[in-house]
Amino acid sequence: MSASSHGEDRPELAIVDFVVLGMVRLGARSGYEIKQFVEMSIRFFWTISQVQIYPSLKRLEVNGFVRGQADPRGRRPRRTYQITPLGERALEEWLRGNDSMPFELRDIGMVKLFFADALQPSDAASLVGAFRRRSEERVAALRSIKADAVAAEQDGNSHPMLTLQLGIAFHEAMIEVCAEYEERFALA
Amino acid sequence: MSASSHGEDRPELAIVDFVVLGMVRLGARSGYEIKQFVEMSIRFFWTISQVQIYPSLKRLEVNGFVRGQADPRGRRPRRTYQITPLGERALEEWLRGNDSMPFELRDIGMVKLFFADALQPSDAASLVGAFRRRSEERVAALRSIKADAVAAEQDGNSHPMLTLQLGIAFHEAMIEVCAEYEERFALA
DNA sequence: TTCTCCATGTAAGTAGTTACATGATTGG
DNA sequence: CCAATCATGTAACTACTTACATGGAGAA
Numbered sequence: 001m002s003a004s005s006h007g008e009d010r011p012e013l014a015i016v017d018f019v020v021l022g023m024v025r026l027g028a029r030s031g032y033e034i035k036q037f038v039e040m041s042i043r044f045f046w047t048i049s050q051v052q053i054y055p056s057l058k059r060l061e062v063n064g065f066v067r068g069q070a071d072p073r074g075r076r077p078r079r080t081y082q083i084t085p086l087g088e089r090a091l092e093e094w095l096r097g098n099d100s101m102p103f104e105l106r107d108i109g110m111v112k113l114f115f116a117d118a119l120q121p122s123d124a125a126s127l128v129g130a131f132r133r134r135s136e137e138r139v140a141a142l143r144s145i146k147a148d149a150v151a152a153e154q155d156g157n158s159h160p161m162l163t164l165q166l167g168i169a170f171h172e173a174m175i176e177v178c179a180e181y182e183e184r185f186a187l188a
Numbered sequence: 189m190s191a192s193s194h195g196e197d198r199p200e201l202a203i204v205d206f207v208v209l210g211m212v213r214l215g216a217r218s219g220y221e222i223k224q225f226v227e228m229s230i231r232f233f234w235t236i237s238q239v240q241i242y243p244s245l246k247r248l249e250v251n252g253f254v255r256g257q258a259d260p261r262g263r264r265p266r267r268t269y270q271i272t273p274l275g276e277r278a279l280e281e282w283l284r285g286n287d288s289m290p291f292e293l294r295d296i297g298m299v300k301l302f303f304a305d306a307l308q309p310s311d312a313a314s315l316v317g318a319f320r321r322r323s324e325e326r327v328a329a330l331r332s333i334k335a336d337a338v339a340a341e342q343d344g345n346s347h348p349m350l351t352l353q354l355g356i357a358f359h360e361a362m363i364e365v366c367a368e369y370e371e372r373f374a375l376a
Numbered sequence: 377t378t379c380t381c382c383a384t385g386t387a388a389g390t391a392g393t394t395a396c397a398t399g400a401t402t403g404g
Numbered sequence: 405c406c407a408a409t410c411a412t413g414t415a416a417c418t419a420c421t422t423a424c425a426t427g428g429a430g431a432a
Contacts, residue, residue, distance in 0.1 A: 014418080014419075015296060015299075015419090016419085016420090018299075018303075019299060022299075022302070022303040022306065025303075025306060026303075030382090030383070030384095031383075031384070032381095032382060032383050032384080041302065042298070042299060042302050044291075044293065045293045045294065045295045045298040045299065046294060046295070046296075046298070046299045047294075047420095048420090049420070049421060049422085050383095050384085050385095051385085051386090051420085051421075051422090052419085052420070052421095053384095054383095054384065054385070073382075073383085073428080073429070074428070074429065075427095075428060075429085076382070076383065076384095076427080076428040076429065077383075077384075077427095077428090078382085078383060078384085079383090079384090088306065091303065091306050092306055092307055092311070094300075095300050095303060095304060095306060095307055095311070095315065096307065096311055096315075098318060101296060101297045101300065101318065101319075101322065102296070103232075103295070103297065103322060103326060104294055104295055104296060104297075105232065105233045105293055105294070105295060106233065106234060106235075106292055106293070106294050107233045107234070107291070107292055107293060108203060108234075108289060108290070108292060109289045109291065109292075110230070110233040110234070110351055110354065111203075111206075111207060111210075111230060111233065111234045112282075112283050112289065113347055113350060113351050113354070114210070114229065114230050114347055114348055114351045115206075115210040115213075115214075115279065115283060115347070116283060116347040116350075117344065117345040117346060117347050117348075118210065118213060118276065118279050118280055118283060119280055119283055119284065123280070123283070123284055124347065127283065127284075128350070130286060130289065131289075134289065134291060138291060156305065157305040158305060159301055159302055159303070159304040159305050159312065160302055160305075162301060162304075162316070162365070162366075162369050163298055163301050163302045165365050165369075166298065166301070166361075166362055166365050166366075169361040169362070169364065169365045170358055170361055170362065172361065173354075173357040173358055173360070173361040174354055174357070174358065176357065177350070177353050177354050177357045178350075178354075181350050181353075202390080202391075203391090204391080204392085218410090218411070218412095219411075219412070220409095220410060220411050220412080221410095235392095236392085237392065237393060237394085238411095238412085238413095239392085239393075239394090239413085239414090240391085240392070240393095241412095242412065242413070261400080261401070261410075261411085262400070262401065263399095263400060263401090264399075264400040264401065264410070264411065264412095265399095265400090265411070265412075266410080266411060266412085267411090267412090
């Protein structure tokens with residue numbers, strides 16, 4: 001029943017597992033740090049909740065993709081992880097697999113905009129304004145984490161910067177289209 | 189426990205219900221047509237599966253937001269729906285509520301790009317290329333449904349056109365950033 | 377000592393998907 | 405008569421979230 005290419009009894013990995021694996025590769029050690037890394041980087045296009053992380057680390061360990069060891073801070077228990085060569089290969093394989101790159105954008109804001117003709121013109125206009133402002137805030141937030149991307153770049157990881165630029169460009173495009181629309185509406 | 193403003197025993201509505209309600213308002217009659225409308229319009233930023241639609245229509249009917257009637261085609265059973273004034277108000281209220289417009293973008297493609305430094309440079313480059321091509325295809329797909337947006341516009345619904353332009357601008361921005369990155373990489 | 381952060385976990389729920397099943401109608 | 409489309413449904417599952425619980429460590 002398992003789709004594992006080895007036909008063994010290892011748990012099948014989900015997307016969250018590759019995200020966790022990728023973050024361990026980038027230096028996140030504990031589950032707690034992984035959550036922080038996600039919040040500082042990919043949260044603009046992917047989120048994971050704290051609850052998902054610990055079972056995920058277990059699955060990765062069972063598969064031999066990470067090695068974990070008890071690493072308490074004083075009397076506070078902690079478990080830290082490192083990626084294994086097997087894990088590196090698994091991550092690469094997942095990244096190369098063109099099987100699973102469906103375009104998947106889910107945005108309630110856009111849905112609301114789509115239906116905005118159900119509103120009074122003034123309410124519709126304020127919805128467009130709210131949408132535009134949301135993107136303005138996001139651009140500011142993205143600009144504020146640029147230093148992290150620069151740091152990653154100097155560490156040999158240039159793609160975080162690429163996704164940062166993509167995010168900024170995305171929201172700038174939203175702002176521009178909204179502004180044009182608002183202008184047209186103001187003239188009418 | 190129910191958050192219904194009337195404190196009654198009506199089922200709480202989820203996002204999918206407002207999407208269905210909005211589509212009924214735009215003229216989708218049966219569950220089948222609702223699915224088609226979604227595929228022709230908002231599928232680029234929101235999808236719903238066929239399975240969700242029929243329970244959703246029931247919830248909306250219980251709430252009095254749509255009126256349904258048996259409307260068979262020959263011996264094939266069919267149920268068609270219309271939005272009620274109460275439903276119009278509920279939709280407007282949901283659209284106006286600034287409570288639930290969190291930015292929610294979930295894109296595996298971007299996640300893969302973020303982690304692409306784990307790959308050999310050539311593999312990373314082809315991932316960027318695949319990402320760019322995905323957006324190119326999407327722009328073409330969006331351009332091909334422009335006629336529908338124009339038709340909607342002449343029908344008094346101008347916001348579908350706005351979301352279409354947003355989609356096009358979004359992907360054009362992705363293409364541009366990727367192209368720049370690819371150029372830089374090619375020189376290195 | 378009290379607040380914030382570090383660190384992990386359980387339980388219960390909501391949302392959404394895939395696979396499958398059924399059967400009528402329409403057009404070539 | 406055969407394929408595509410119309411039309412609805414059930415069952416089982418995966419993914420993800422929210423709420424809650426616990427407690428040590430470090431700083432003010």
